[in-house]
Amino acid sequence: MKRKVFFYTGLAIVTMLCVWFIASIPNPNLVQVLAALIPPIIVGIFIEYTQRLRDKLYMLLEKSPFKNKNCTILLIGSAGSGKSSLANCWGFPDVNSTTTTDSFQTYIKSEKDFKITLLDYRGQDLTQITTELDSKYRENIFAAIFVVDVVAREDENKNPLLTPDQQIKWLSYGSDDETYKKIKNRVYAHSDFFGIAGIQGIFNVIYSLKLRHVMFLINKYDLIEKLLDKLPDSYISDPEESIKKEFSDFQNKIWQFCKNVDYPIRNLTIDVISVSRGTNTNKIYAKIVDDYKKWLDKYGWVEERD
Numbered sequence: 001m002k003r004k005v006f007f008y009t010g011l012a013i014v015t016m017l018c019v020w021f022i023a024s025i026p027n028p029n030l031v032q033v034l035a036a037l038i039p040p041i042i043v044g045i046f047i048e049y050t051q052r053l054r055d056k057l058y059m060l061l062e063k064s065p066f067k068n069k070n071c072t073i074l075l076i077g078s079a080g081s082g083k084s085s086l087a088n089c090w091g092f093p094d095v096n097s098t099t100t101t102d103s104f105q106t107y108i109k110s111e112k113d114f115k116i117t118l119l120d121y122r123g124q125d126l127t128q129i130t131t132e133l134d135s136k137y138r139e140n141i142f143a144a145i146f147v148v149d150v151v152a153r154e155d156e157n158k159n160p161l162l163t164p165d166q167q168i169k170w171l172s173y174g175s176d177d178e179t180y181k182k183i184k185n186r187v188y189a190h191s192d193f194f195g196i197a198g199i200q201g202i203f204n205v206i207y208s209l210k211l212r213h214v215m216f217l218i219n220k221y222d223l224i225e226k227l228l229d230k231l232p233d234s235y236i237s238d239p240e241e242s243i244k245k246e247f248s249d250f251q252n253k254i255w256q257f258c259k260n261v262d263y264p265i266r267n268l269t270i271d272v273i274s275v276s277r278g279t280n281t282n283k284i285y286a287k288i289v290d291d292y293k294k295w296l297d298k299y300g301w302v303e304e305r306d
């Protein structure tokens with residue numbers, strides 16, 4: 001719009017110059033009048049032509065398969081597990097990770113040869129995935145990431161547990177058994193929240209030939225590292241494996257589903273992360289981007305259109 005105003009201002013100036021030029025000639029003949037009209041006509045045609053040229057170019061890009069080089073990632077997880085925090089940590093613009101996400105959010109970031117679309121939703125409302133996820137996103141999902149954590153966003157009395165200090169204080173309050181129990185309760189809460197039907201419902205919506213990665217990320221690992229002396233001995237010798245084991249039931253339910261579909265999803269990974277500390281987060285993002293590049297090299301020619 002700004003550009004158009006700029007061009008039309010130019011047209012007005014050229015017209016005024018032409019009128020001034022004609023007025024300065026004592027007795028203009030027809031050829032001189034027509035000659036003076038040529039510059040504004042040329043400017044006018046230029047404005048209209050560039051506009052149309054732009055439209056044509058845009059239409060061409062719309063139809064071009066290049067436009068659809070889009071790697072879509074869906075974040076799945078119950079409320080407060082850290083989905084929006086992860087989106088923020090990966091540098092997606094306009095993410096609000098301080099309060100619960102209300103409606104389905106789409107964040108877009110450009111990589112060198114393609115765009116990455118990150119889909120984030122309100123963790124309390126699983127149905128947002130099944131009812132609000134547009135088919136143009138659904139069919140383009142390359143990676144589905146389950147994000148779980150070890151502590152909720154608030155305690156049993158609804159006091160906020162937003163900062164690591166608040167979380168540690170609440171978790172370490174009471175006996176060692178209680179600390180472990182609180183973590184266990186949160187682990188079960190994730191699995192209960194989804195249930196088998198929930199997982200199936202999600203995959204029924206997002207499953208496509210393009211879905212290549214299913215990841216299971218255990219967030220807030222920084223808390224585990226800080227609470228090692230309050231957790232069972234196995235945690236001291238191998239904290240990563242120990243926390244992964246806690247989630248093995250839930251994770252297996254997801255894996256089972258991924259293996260039983262017509263075209264099994266082979267890239268199944270489980271990792272511990274800490275969004276607030278940046279543990280493993282960049283590595284995971286880089287892996288998805290890298291694999292998408294490989295996928296494009298191999299199958300990019302069949303990339304779906306919107």
Ligand SMILES: Nc1nc2c(ncn2[C@@H]2O[C@H](COP(=O)(O)OP(=O)(O)OP(=O)(O)O)[C@@H](O)[C@H]2O)c(=O)[nH]1
Pocket residue numbers: 077078079080081082083084085086096097098099100101102121122123124153161162163164167219220221222223273274275276277
């Ligand atoms: N200790 C710790 N806290 C974290 C970490 N990542 C996120 N949090 C906290 O966890 C809380 C929830 O983060 P969000 O990113 O809003 O969670 P969400 O999954 O988007 O939640 P919904 O939008 O409600 O579904 C925030 O208070 C974060 O500060 C982490 O790595 N370590």
Ligand SMILES: [Mg+2]
Pocket residue numbers: 083084085097099100101120121122123
């Ligand atoms: Mg959120």
